[in-house]
Amino acid sequence: MEYEEAKEKFITTWGSLGSLWGINKAMAQIQSLLFISTKPLSMEEIMEELQISRGNTSMNLRQLMDWGIVTKESVRGERKDFFTTEKNVQELARHIAKERSRREIKPVIKILKDVSSIKDDGTAKTKELIKQTKALHDLTENADAIINKLVSQEQNWITKSLIKLFK
Amino acid sequence: MEYEEAKEKFITTWGSLGSLWGINKAMAQIQSLLFISTKPLSMEEIMEELQISRGNTSMNLRQLMDWGIVTKESVRGERKDFFTTEKNVQELARHIAKERSRREIKPVIKILKDVSSIKDDGTAKTKELIKQTKALHDLTENADAIINKLVSQEQNWITKSLIKLFK
DNA sequence: ATAAACTTTCAATAATTACTGAAAGTTTAA
């Protein structure tokens, strides 16, 4: 396998992994294209490379910027915008984890808390609902906290050595 | 909020979280219905409760069984099948993590390994592709290992206390 | 062996989600 094939394979694979986990294909592909690019790319270049429309490119670049993993850059002497992605995988993971936590996990934790806090009317089905949603609440909250800790910047030597322990 | 509303809210919320993470809505809803049920449910009851068709129910129950989180049960004296889900959240998380790892993450790790192993032809773009996919490979492999360890059954006292540390 | 009770399969259809392309909007240089 040489460069072109490897590049193609990487972008395609990352795109399908994205879809599988609820991230749209174009968004994942744009990010992966930038991730292995040696220089900032213009909208034109991205469209050309991935064979997608101007509108699609624009919308997905916006989303990537909202997620904080792509930034617009100016290249001196050039009029058009250029885009780069966070190149450090640790940082990348941190941004993604933080955003998904904030947008998707935290609101669910809130609802699980509400649901598990309903008044116990003494019936078996209410008791079961409370017990099970409480367990799910605790698990989700823990998982969320652990993941955010694991990818957080404030990783001191303790955390780092713990990660090694897990390997 | 009393029972019916809370139940409704829980099932709906869990269903949309599912979609958001690439798990189909009906599948997530069936699982959550079983998760708070005090007894095994028949296909009839599931269809009725969630207002979905027989075919849909059957296909999604099959998938849940393939994932190892729902089991078919016989109730003595009854001809039809009854279904239950894993009630222990820890076990549930373990099954889901294992399956997603096996089906989705492991194959991607394999491809990242292949891609990052292409011959270095000395060009900047090849060097960048190798460097970046290698970094992603290592991160993905670590994340996969950590998550599987965290939810694994063999949680001994060390692991448990580490989890506490992360809280 | 028959038929009732139940489940699965799958082609057709619906619902959802993503994508396009052109018009409207914005920025920049002169």
Next chain:
DNA sequence: TTAAACTTTCAGTAATTATTGAAAGTTTAT
């Protein structure tokens, strides 16, 4: 201030994914 260069928006369309429902298949009781 004009107009060229560029970007965004969004209604319409396409592609994908989920769902239905009825026919085919299976199991069980007699």
